[in-house]
Each structure stands twice: as C-alpha cells, then as structure tokens.
Amino acid sequence: MELKDLYSLVVVEDPRHVRDWYVRHLGFTVAFEADWFVYLVSGGTGRRFGIAFMREGLDQQLPQFRQRFAGDSLILSVEVEDARMALDSVRATGLEPAVELRDEPWGQRHFLLRDPAGVWVDIIQPIEPDPAFFGAEVAAQLQEAVEDSHG
Known part of the structure; x- marks a missing residue:
C-alpha cells in the first residue's frame, strides 16, 4: 500500500465555524469545501498536513459517524x-x-x-x-x- 495522504476527520456541529478557527489562529487554508465538509491544509512552503471536519447528522454516513465529537x-x-x-x-x-x-x-x-x-x-x-x-x-x-x- 502506498499512502498518498493521511488526515483526521472530525464530526462537528458546524464545519465552517471550526474552519474559521483553524484558518485564523493556526494559518490553515481551505483545500476543499462543501456545505457539509471542509478539508484544511497547513500553511507554509514545506510538507503540508491536513485535517477535515464533517457536519453531524448526515443520512448518507454510517450511523456511528452521524454524531459530532463529544469526547x-x-x-x-x-x-x-x-x-x-x-x-x-x-x-x-x-x-x-x-x-x-x-x-x-x-x-x-x-x-x-x-x-x-x-x-x-x-x-x-x-x-x-x-x-x-x-x-x-x-x-x-x-x-x-x-x-x-x-x-
């Protein structure tokens, strides 16, 4: 298996609110965005790292992935x-x-x-x-x- 990328996906209430926090405070940029999903990548010129956020309650997701992170x-x-x-x-x-x-x-x-x-x-x-x-x-x-x- 050859890895192309690795990132965490966190189920949240509002992906855009979380997006704004990472962009403002940590310098991430938006690589892909839809109303239910945001994929962010780290800023800078070196190797880029990603994190994604998905809105809770999506019917198309498996049941265990429909509730937001609450831990x-x-x-x-x-x-x-x-x-x-x-x-x-x-x-x-x-x-x-x-x-x-x-x-x-x-x-x-x-x-x-x-x-x-x-x-x-x-x-x-x-x-x-x-x-x-x-x-x-x-x-x-x-x-x-x-x-x-x-x-």
Missing part, C-alpha cells in the same frame, strides 16, 4: 520549530492557550489550545528529555529521534 480525549499534535514563537503567533490572533507553555521531562515544550469542536490542539516542540525521567538509555534514544527529525 475529551482527542489530541491533535502539531509539531513546530519553536513553540514560544508559535505561542506569540497564536496570541497575536487574540487567542489565549488553554494550557500555558511548559517544558515536560519527557522531552517536549508545548502549549495546548481547544478548538471550537472540543479537540485539544497540542503545539509541540521536541526538546532534550530529562535523563532521570526515562533513564539514560531511553533518553539517548529520544535525543537521537529529536536530532533525526531536524535533519
């Missing part, structure tokens, strides 16, 4: 080069994070937003993990992965 455990992780700069950019749009910028011992600097559908958006920057958190062997593997991701 608390969906996290959309967005990796950035610099989490502090990303936070400044988000704040410039008038949005404050739900969870402030913080460094985690497992090797992540991040802050969290909550989109209008209730999805947690975790803006993350890999950083060096605290060796005491995982132990030296796992910390070395994580550090190697961070270095590999930066090319």
Whole structure:
C-alpha cells in the first residue's frame, strides 16, 4: 500500500465555524469545501498536513459517524520549530492557550489550545528529555529521534 495522504476527520456541529478557527489562529487554508465538509491544509512552503471536519447528522454516513465529537480525549499534535514563537503567533490572533507553555521531562515544550469542536490542539516542540525521567538509555534514544527529525 502506498499512502498518498493521511488526515483526521472530525464530526462537528458546524464545519465552517471550526474552519474559521483553524484558518485564523493556526494559518490553515481551505483545500476543499462543501456545505457539509471542509478539508484544511497547513500553511507554509514545506510538507503540508491536513485535517477535515464533517457536519453531524448526515443520512448518507454510517450511523456511528452521524454524531459530532463529544469526547475529551482527542489530541491533535502539531509539531513546530519553536513553540514560544508559535505561542506569540497564536496570541497575536487574540487567542489565549488553554494550557500555558511548559517544558515536560519527557522531552517536549508545548502549549495546548481547544478548538471550537472540543479537540485539544497540542503545539509541540521536541526538546532534550530529562535523563532521570526515562533513564539514560531511553533518553539517548529520544535525543537521537529529536536530532533525526531536524535533519
């Protein structure tokens, strides 16, 4: 199997309301839109990433896909080069994070937003993990992965 794209599809009350939030605060652009569906792609000149939103209650969908997302455990992780700069950019749009910028011992600097559908958006920057958190062997593997991701 050769993958061409990978994106999450979230069932929501109003795809256009969610669309506007991602466009305004995170710089996504609309790749495709209908009155019941919106497919967004990340901005920038590098590799593009997508997310889609579909209106709830569509008769043509399988029954299990007709109700909007109402949970608390969906996290959309967005990796950035610099989490502090990303936070400044988000704040410039008038949005404050739900969870402030913080460094985690497992090797992540991040802050969290909550989109209008209730999805947690975790803006993350890999950083060096605290060796005491995982132990030296796992910390070395994580550090190697961070270095590999930066090319």
